[in-house]
Amino acid sequence: MKKNRFSIWFLSLGILVFSCTKTSTVRIASFNSPASITALSCSSVSFSSSATAGKAYTGTATLAYSGGNGAEYSIGGSIPSTGITGLTALLQSGTLTSSTGNLSYSITGTPSGAGTATFPITFGGQSCSFSMLVGSTSGTNSIPAPYNKIYGANSLSFDGTFITIQTSDLPDHQSCYYPTTNVLYQAFTGPTVNGNTFKQNPNSILSQTITIKIPAKPAIASSHAATPLGIMGIALNGVPFFNQYAAGGVALTSEINGFDQYYGHPQQNGMYHYHLEPLYLTTIKGTKSSLVGFLLDGFPVYGPQEADGTSPTGLDNYHGHTHATAEYPNGTYHYHVENTAPYINGDGFYGTAGTVSQ
Ligand SMILES: [Zn+2]
Ligand SMILES: [Zn+2]
Numbered sequence: 001m002k003k004n005r006f007s008i009w010f011l012s013l014g015i016l017v018f019s020c021t022k023t024s025t026v027r028i029a030s031f032n033s034p035a036s037i038t039a040l041s042c043s044s045v046s047f048s049s050s051a052t053a054g055k056a057y058t059g060t061a062t063l064a065y066s067g068g069n070g071a072e073y074s075i076g077g078s079i080p081s082t083g084i085t086g087l088t089a090l091l092q093s094g095t096l097t098s099s100t101g102n103l104s105y106s107i108t109g110t111p112s113g114a115g116t117a118t119f120p121i122t123f124g125g126q127s128c129s130f131s132m133l134v135g136s137t138s139g140t141n142s143i144p145a146p147y148n149k150i151y152g153a154n155s156l157s158f159d160g161t162f163i164t165i166q167t168s169d170l171p172d173h174q175s176c177y178y179p180t181t182n183v184l185y186q187a188f189t190g191p192t193v194n195g196n197t198f199k200q201n202p203n204s205i206l207s208q209t210i211t212i213k214i215p216a217k218p219a220i221a222s223s224h225a226a227t228p229l230g231i232m233g234i235a236l237n238g239v240p241f242f243n244q245y246a247a248g249g250v251a252l253t254s255e256i257n258g259f260d261q262y263y264g265h266p267q268q269n270g271m272y273h274y275h276l277e278p279l280y281l282t283t284i285k286g287t288k289s290s291l292v293g294f295l296l297d298g299f300p301v302y303g304p305q306e307a308d309g310t311s312p313t314g315l316d317n318y319h320g321h322t323h324a325t326a327e328y329p330n331g332t333y334h335y336h337v338e339n340t341a342p343y344i345n346g347d348g349f350y351g352t353a354g355t356v357s358q
Contacts, residue, residue: 035096035124038067040103041183042121042128043170047107050148051087051134053114061089061105063130065123066183068096073124079105081117084134086110089119096124100183107132116155144216146300146327149291152238162213162354163298167238169208171272173280175260177205192257193276201258206270210240214354218298220333224318224348231356233295233344235278236285239264241293241301242273244342251341275344277304277337291327292337297351300327301335301344312336319346 044064051057076091087109094104103123111117114136120129133156136142143158147165150156154166174186177200188198212234229249233241246255247267252275259265262280266272281292281303288305295301299320306312307326314321319338324331335345 033069033071035071035073036067036069037065037096037124037126039181039183040065040121040123040126040128042130043168044172044184045130045132046151046172047132050151051107051111051117051132053084053111053134053136056110057087057107059107060092061107061119061130061132062102063105064100064102064183065096065126066100068098068101068124070098071096076105076123079119079121081109081111081119081132083131084111084113084115084117086112087117087119087132089121091121091123114157146291147214147216147294149327150234150236150238150293152236153234154238158216161216163216165212165214165234165238167208167210167212167234167240169210169239169272170205171239171262171264171280172237173262173284175205175262175264175272176200177203177260177264177266177272179204186261189261193259193263194256196257199257201255201265203266203268204270205266205272208269208271208358210271210356210358212296212354212356214294214296215298215352218333218351220350221297221352224350225353226348227295227345231273231296231358232349232353233293233301235274235293236281236291237278239278240271240273241278241295241344242275243344244275277339277343282337291325295335295345295349295351296353296356297349298354299333299335299351300325301337304337304339315346316350317347318350319344320350 041064046062048060072095075093079089081087089105089107092104111134114134117132118129147163157164174184176188178185192198227243231240232243246252263276264272264274278292282288288303289307290303291300293301320333320335322333337344
Protein backbone atom coordinates (compact mmCIF):
# COMPACT_ATOMS: atom_id res chain seq x y z
CA MET A 1 0.00 0.00 0.00
CA LYS A 2 2.72 2.46 1.02
CA LYS A 3 4.74 1.48 -1.99
CA ASN A 4 1.76 2.11 -4.29
CA ARG A 5 1.15 5.61 -2.89
CA PHE A 6 4.76 6.44 -3.41
CA SER A 7 4.57 5.25 -7.02
CA ILE A 8 1.49 7.37 -7.72
CA TRP A 9 3.18 10.40 -6.11
CA PHE A 10 6.28 9.84 -8.19
CA LEU A 11 4.26 9.35 -11.36
CA SER A 12 2.36 12.61 -10.74
CA LEU A 13 5.61 14.46 -10.29
CA GLY A 14 6.79 12.95 -13.58
CA ILE A 15 3.68 14.12 -15.41
CA LEU A 16 4.05 17.59 -13.84
CA VAL A 17 7.68 17.88 -14.97
CA PHE A 18 6.77 16.58 -18.44
CA SER A 19 3.85 19.07 -18.77
CA CYS A 20 6.09 21.97 -17.81
CA THR A 21 8.72 20.96 -20.33
CA LYS A 22 6.10 20.57 -23.03
CA THR A 23 4.54 23.98 -22.27
CA SER A 24 7.83 25.79 -22.44
CA THR A 25 8.67 24.10 -25.77
CA VAL A 26 5.37 25.27 -27.26
CA ARG A 27 6.02 28.82 -26.04
CA ILE A 28 9.42 28.96 -27.69
CA ALA A 29 7.98 27.46 -30.89
CA SER A 30 5.26 30.07 -31.21
CA PHE A 31 7.84 32.86 -31.26
CA ASN A 32 10.22 31.45 -33.81
CA SER A 33 8.95 28.24 -35.43
CA PRO A 34 10.33 26.96 -38.71
CA ALA A 35 7.80 26.60 -41.55
CA SER A 36 6.16 23.20 -41.51
CA ILE A 37 3.46 21.64 -43.68
CA THR A 38 1.92 18.16 -43.80
CA ALA A 39 1.54 17.80 -47.59
CA LEU A 40 2.82 19.43 -50.78
CA SER A 41 1.21 18.86 -54.19
CA CYS A 42 3.60 19.19 -57.12
CA SER A 43 0.91 17.81 -59.46
CA SER A 44 -1.22 20.89 -58.72
CA VAL A 45 1.37 23.25 -60.22
CA SER A 46 0.27 25.97 -62.61
CA PHE A 47 2.37 28.57 -64.41
CA SER A 48 1.68 32.24 -65.13
CA SER A 49 2.86 31.84 -68.73
CA SER A 50 4.32 29.20 -71.04
CA ALA A 51 8.01 28.84 -71.91
CA THR A 52 9.62 28.39 -75.33
CA ALA A 53 12.98 26.76 -76.09
CA GLY A 54 15.85 29.25 -76.39
CA LYS A 55 13.75 32.26 -75.33
CA ALA A 56 14.25 34.17 -72.07
CA TYR A 57 11.48 33.32 -69.60
CA THR A 58 10.15 35.05 -66.49
CA GLY A 59 7.11 33.64 -64.73
CA THR A 60 5.63 32.23 -61.56
CA ALA A 61 4.84 28.64 -60.57
CA THR A 62 2.06 28.19 -58.00
CA LEU A 63 1.44 24.95 -56.12
CA ALA A 64 -0.74 23.83 -53.23
CA TYR A 65 0.16 22.71 -49.69
CA SER A 66 -1.90 21.68 -46.70
CA GLY A 67 -1.35 21.56 -42.95
CA GLY A 68 0.67 24.78 -42.65
CA ASN A 69 1.73 25.89 -39.14
CA GLY A 70 1.24 29.64 -39.64
CA ALA A 71 4.97 30.36 -39.74
CA GLU A 72 6.59 33.03 -41.86
CA TYR A 73 9.19 31.90 -44.38
CA SER A 74 11.79 33.82 -46.32
CA ILE A 75 12.94 33.68 -49.93
CA GLY A 76 14.57 30.33 -50.81
CA GLY A 77 17.76 29.33 -52.55
CA SER A 78 18.13 28.87 -56.33
CA ILE A 79 16.87 25.53 -57.66
CA PRO A 80 18.24 24.77 -61.14
CA SER A 81 16.01 22.80 -63.55
CA THR A 82 16.92 19.27 -64.60
CA GLY A 83 15.98 17.59 -67.89
CA ILE A 84 15.60 20.81 -69.84
CA THR A 85 18.21 22.99 -68.11
CA GLY A 86 18.74 26.76 -68.05
CA LEU A 87 15.84 27.70 -65.75
CA THR A 88 16.00 28.53 -62.05
CA ALA A 89 13.20 28.42 -59.47
CA LEU A 90 13.25 30.63 -56.36
CA LEU A 91 10.73 30.28 -53.51
CA GLN A 92 9.06 33.63 -52.76
CA SER A 93 8.68 34.63 -49.10
CA GLY A 94 5.30 34.42 -47.40
CA THR A 95 3.31 33.30 -44.39
CA LEU A 96 1.75 29.83 -44.14
CA THR A 97 -1.94 29.58 -43.41
CA SER A 98 -3.00 27.04 -40.81
CA SER A 99 -4.79 24.92 -43.44
CA THR A 100 -4.36 24.87 -47.23
CA GLY A 101 -2.61 27.50 -49.31
CA ASN A 102 -0.21 28.07 -52.17
CA LEU A 103 3.56 28.46 -52.50
CA SER A 104 4.93 30.69 -55.26
CA TYR A 105 8.23 30.14 -57.03
CA SER A 106 9.59 32.70 -59.47
CA ILE A 107 11.04 30.99 -62.56
CA THR A 108 13.64 32.73 -64.69
CA GLY A 109 16.22 31.82 -67.32
CA THR A 110 16.45 30.57 -70.89
CA PRO A 111 15.43 26.92 -71.43
CA SER A 112 18.04 24.83 -73.24
CA GLY A 113 15.52 23.11 -75.52
CA ALA A 114 11.95 21.83 -75.86
CA GLY A 115 10.68 19.21 -73.41
CA THR A 116 10.17 18.97 -69.67
CA ALA A 117 12.08 21.07 -67.11
CA THR A 118 11.88 19.53 -63.63
CA PHE A 119 12.41 21.32 -60.31
CA PRO A 120 13.00 19.20 -57.18
CA ILE A 121 11.74 21.16 -54.17
CA THR A 122 11.82 20.67 -50.42
CA PHE A 123 9.75 22.83 -48.09
CA GLY A 124 8.51 22.56 -44.51
CA GLY A 125 9.50 18.91 -44.20
CA GLN A 126 7.96 17.83 -47.52
CA SER A 127 9.56 17.18 -50.92
CA CYS A 128 8.35 16.67 -54.48
CA SER A 129 9.29 17.65 -58.03
CA PHE A 130 7.23 19.85 -60.31
CA SER A 131 7.55 19.95 -64.08
CA MET A 132 7.18 22.64 -66.67
CA LEU A 133 6.64 22.05 -70.37
CA VAL A 134 8.94 24.00 -72.64
CA GLY A 135 7.51 24.43 -76.14
CA SER A 136 9.44 24.09 -79.36
CA THR A 137 10.02 26.79 -81.96
CA SER A 138 11.61 24.65 -84.64
CA GLY A 139 9.98 25.35 -88.03
CA THR A 140 6.96 23.25 -89.02
CA ASN A 141 7.06 21.24 -85.79
CA SER A 142 6.09 24.03 -83.43
CA ILE A 143 2.92 22.99 -81.63
CA PRO A 144 -0.09 24.97 -82.90
CA ALA A 145 -0.93 27.54 -80.22
CA PRO A 146 -4.40 26.23 -79.23
CA TYR A 147 -2.98 22.79 -78.28
CA ASN A 148 -0.39 24.47 -76.04
CA LYS A 149 -3.34 25.40 -73.84
CA ILE A 150 -3.40 21.78 -72.59
CA TYR A 151 -1.59 22.83 -69.41
CA GLY A 152 -2.13 19.62 -67.45
CA ALA A 153 -0.19 17.31 -69.80
CA ASN A 154 3.15 15.79 -68.81
CA SER A 155 4.41 16.43 -72.32
CA LEU A 156 3.25 17.69 -75.69
CA SER A 157 5.07 17.04 -78.93
CA PHE A 158 4.36 17.46 -82.63
CA ASP A 159 5.70 15.41 -85.54
CA GLY A 160 4.18 17.64 -88.19
CA THR A 161 0.98 15.57 -88.42
CA PHE A 162 -0.06 14.51 -84.93
CA ILE A 163 0.13 16.21 -81.56
CA THR A 164 1.19 13.62 -78.98
CA ILE A 165 -0.09 14.31 -75.46
CA GLN A 166 1.02 12.35 -72.42
CA THR A 167 -0.96 12.69 -69.20
CA SER A 168 -1.03 11.14 -65.72
CA ASP A 169 -4.68 12.21 -65.41
CA LEU A 170 -4.36 13.78 -61.96
CA PRO A 171 -6.91 16.63 -61.85
CA ASP A 172 -5.52 19.98 -60.62
CA HIS A 173 -8.62 20.61 -58.54
CA GLN A 174 -10.02 19.26 -55.30
CA SER A 175 -12.08 16.08 -55.34
CA CYS A 176 -13.65 13.72 -52.82
CA TYR A 177 -12.13 10.96 -54.97
CA TYR A 178 -8.53 11.81 -54.08
CA PRO A 179 -7.20 9.64 -51.24
CA THR A 180 -7.81 11.52 -47.96
CA THR A 181 -4.04 11.91 -47.52
CA ASN A 182 -3.77 13.91 -50.78
CA VAL A 183 -3.54 17.69 -50.46
CA LEU A 184 -6.36 17.99 -53.05
CA TYR A 185 -8.78 15.76 -51.12
CA GLN A 186 -11.99 17.55 -50.19
CA ALA A 187 -15.22 16.04 -48.93
CA PHE A 188 -18.12 16.42 -51.39
CA THR A 189 -19.76 19.83 -51.07
CA GLY A 190 -22.65 19.33 -53.51
CA PRO A 191 -25.11 19.77 -55.03
CA THR A 192 -25.22 16.79 -57.41
CA VAL A 193 -25.94 17.27 -61.11
CA ASN A 194 -29.64 16.48 -60.75
CA GLY A 195 -30.14 17.44 -57.09
CA ASN A 196 -30.38 13.86 -55.83
CA THR A 197 -28.47 12.58 -52.81
CA PHE A 198 -24.74 12.30 -53.43
CA LYS A 199 -23.55 8.70 -53.69
CA GLN A 200 -19.75 8.36 -53.75
CA ASN A 201 -18.43 5.44 -55.81
CA PRO A 202 -15.83 3.14 -54.17
CA ASN A 203 -12.96 4.16 -56.50
CA SER A 204 -10.02 6.53 -55.85
CA ILE A 205 -8.08 8.72 -58.27
CA LEU A 206 -4.87 6.96 -59.33
CA SER A 207 -2.09 8.16 -61.61
CA GLN A 208 -2.43 6.86 -65.18
CA THR A 209 -0.10 6.51 -68.15
CA ILE A 210 -2.09 7.79 -71.12
CA THR A 211 -0.79 8.81 -74.55
CA ILE A 212 -3.17 10.50 -76.96
CA LYS A 213 -2.40 11.36 -80.59
CA ILE A 214 -4.67 13.85 -82.28
CA PRO A 215 -4.41 15.32 -85.77
CA ALA A 216 -3.07 18.90 -85.73
CA LYS A 217 -5.05 19.68 -88.88
CA PRO A 218 -8.44 18.17 -88.07
CA ALA A 219 -10.60 17.40 -91.08
CA ILE A 220 -14.22 16.41 -91.59
CA ALA A 221 -14.65 12.63 -91.85
CA SER A 222 -16.60 11.11 -94.75
CA SER A 223 -18.46 8.86 -92.32
CA HIS A 224 -18.80 10.06 -88.75
CA ALA A 225 -17.70 7.37 -86.31
CA ALA A 226 -19.46 6.97 -82.97
CA THR A 227 -17.41 8.04 -79.95
CA PRO A 228 -15.95 5.06 -78.03
CA LEU A 229 -16.56 4.06 -74.41
CA GLY A 230 -13.48 5.27 -72.55
CA ILE A 231 -11.26 8.14 -73.67
CA MET A 232 -12.76 10.27 -76.48
CA GLY A 233 -10.83 13.48 -75.86
CA ILE A 234 -8.80 15.47 -73.38
CA ALA A 235 -9.54 18.51 -71.21
CA LEU A 236 -6.97 21.31 -70.84
CA ASN A 237 -6.02 20.01 -67.37
CA GLY A 238 -5.04 16.59 -68.77
CA VAL A 239 -8.23 14.78 -67.66
CA PRO A 240 -9.92 12.60 -70.34
CA PHE A 241 -13.38 13.26 -71.73
CA PHE A 242 -15.74 10.26 -71.82
CA ASN A 243 -19.00 10.13 -73.77
CA GLN A 244 -22.57 10.00 -72.50
CA TYR A 245 -22.52 6.30 -71.59
CA ALA A 246 -21.38 4.30 -68.58
CA ALA A 247 -19.62 0.94 -68.89
CA GLY A 248 -21.64 -1.46 -71.00
CA GLY A 249 -23.09 1.39 -73.04
CA VAL A 250 -25.88 2.12 -70.57
CA ALA A 251 -27.09 5.62 -69.67
CA LEU A 252 -25.26 7.52 -66.91
CA THR A 253 -28.37 7.57 -64.69
CA SER A 254 -26.82 5.41 -61.97
CA GLU A 255 -23.41 7.15 -62.01
CA ILE A 256 -24.40 10.78 -62.24
CA ASN A 257 -25.18 11.16 -58.51
CA GLY A 258 -21.57 10.22 -57.79
CA PHE A 259 -19.92 13.01 -59.80
CA ASP A 260 -17.80 15.30 -57.62
CA GLN A 261 -18.26 19.06 -57.40
CA TYR A 262 -16.49 19.54 -60.75
CA TYR A 263 -18.57 16.80 -62.46
CA GLY A 264 -15.82 14.17 -62.65
CA HIS A 265 -15.32 10.73 -61.15
CA PRO A 266 -12.82 7.84 -61.31
CA GLN A 267 -13.59 4.43 -62.77
CA GLN A 268 -12.44 1.13 -61.23
CA ASN A 269 -8.80 1.45 -62.35
CA GLY A 270 -8.60 4.95 -60.83
CA MET A 271 -8.88 6.80 -64.17
CA TYR A 272 -10.60 10.11 -63.45
CA HIS A 273 -12.75 11.55 -66.28
CA TYR A 274 -15.51 13.97 -67.23
CA HIS A 275 -18.72 12.92 -69.01
CA LEU A 276 -20.26 16.38 -68.55
CA GLU A 277 -19.16 20.02 -68.63
CA PRO A 278 -15.79 20.20 -66.79
CA LEU A 279 -16.96 22.79 -64.24
CA TYR A 280 -13.48 23.60 -62.92
CA LEU A 281 -12.49 24.81 -66.41
CA THR A 282 -15.72 26.75 -67.06
CA THR A 283 -16.07 28.37 -63.61
CA ILE A 284 -12.65 28.57 -61.88
CA LYS A 285 -9.99 28.49 -64.64
CA GLY A 286 -12.15 30.03 -67.33
CA THR A 287 -15.70 31.00 -68.20
CA LYS A 288 -18.75 29.34 -69.74
CA SER A 289 -17.41 30.26 -73.20
CA SER A 290 -13.80 29.11 -72.70
CA LEU A 291 -11.94 26.46 -74.64
CA VAL A 292 -12.07 23.38 -72.38
CA GLY A 293 -10.25 20.75 -74.46
CA PHE A 294 -10.17 18.70 -77.64
CA LEU A 295 -11.79 15.52 -78.91
CA LEU A 296 -9.59 12.83 -80.46
CA ASP A 297 -10.42 14.17 -83.93
CA GLY A 298 -8.51 17.37 -83.04
CA PHE A 299 -11.53 19.67 -83.06
CA PRO A 300 -11.75 21.98 -80.03
CA VAL A 301 -14.47 21.79 -77.37
CA TYR A 302 -15.88 24.99 -75.86
CA GLY A 303 -18.13 25.62 -72.87
CA PRO A 304 -21.92 25.94 -73.19
CA GLN A 305 -21.87 29.61 -74.26
CA GLU A 306 -20.36 31.83 -76.95
CA ALA A 307 -17.93 34.64 -76.09
CA ASP A 308 -20.78 37.18 -75.85
CA GLY A 309 -22.64 35.02 -73.32
CA THR A 310 -25.32 33.80 -75.73
CA SER A 311 -26.19 30.15 -76.36
CA PRO A 312 -24.62 28.66 -79.50
CA THR A 313 -26.95 28.57 -82.50
CA GLY A 314 -27.12 26.30 -85.53
CA LEU A 315 -25.39 23.32 -83.88
CA ASP A 316 -25.27 20.17 -86.02
CA ASN A 317 -25.77 16.56 -84.92
CA TYR A 318 -22.31 16.57 -83.33
CA HIS A 319 -22.99 19.70 -81.21
CA GLY A 320 -20.74 21.74 -83.44
CA HIS A 321 -20.62 24.67 -85.83
CA THR A 322 -18.02 26.96 -87.41
CA HIS A 323 -17.02 30.52 -86.58
CA ALA A 324 -14.04 32.50 -85.28
CA THR A 325 -13.07 31.97 -81.62
CA ALA A 326 -10.42 33.49 -79.35
CA GLU A 327 -8.01 30.67 -80.16
CA TYR A 328 -8.92 30.45 -83.87
CA PRO A 329 -9.35 34.03 -85.17
CA ASN A 330 -9.75 32.69 -88.73
CA GLY A 331 -12.58 30.39 -87.69
CA THR A 332 -12.82 26.69 -86.95
CA TYR A 333 -15.36 23.95 -86.52
CA HIS A 334 -15.83 23.40 -82.77
CA TYR A 335 -18.04 21.53 -80.35
CA HIS A 336 -20.05 23.11 -77.53
CA VAL A 337 -20.81 21.30 -74.27
CA GLU A 338 -24.54 21.14 -73.48
CA ASN A 339 -26.23 20.41 -70.18
CA THR A 340 -28.35 17.54 -71.46
CA ALA A 341 -27.24 14.16 -72.88
CA PRO A 342 -25.08 13.60 -74.86
CA TYR A 343 -23.39 16.54 -73.02
CA ILE A 344 -19.83 17.08 -74.38
CA ASN A 345 -20.53 16.47 -78.04
CA GLY A 346 -23.32 15.00 -80.06
CA ASP A 347 -23.78 11.95 -82.19
CA GLY A 348 -20.16 10.89 -82.83
CA PHE A 349 -16.98 12.56 -84.13
CA TYR A 350 -17.19 15.30 -86.73
CA GLY A 351 -13.64 14.49 -87.89
CA THR A 352 -11.39 11.42 -88.01
CA ALA A 353 -10.28 10.42 -84.52
CA GLY A 354 -6.63 9.95 -83.53
CA THR A 355 -5.46 7.21 -81.19
CA VAL A 356 -5.19 6.46 -77.48
CA SER A 357 -2.69 4.13 -75.80
CA GLN A 358 -2.45 3.35 -72.09
ZN1 LIG B 1 -17.65 7.56 -65.85
ZN1 LIG C 1 -19.53 28.39 -81.20
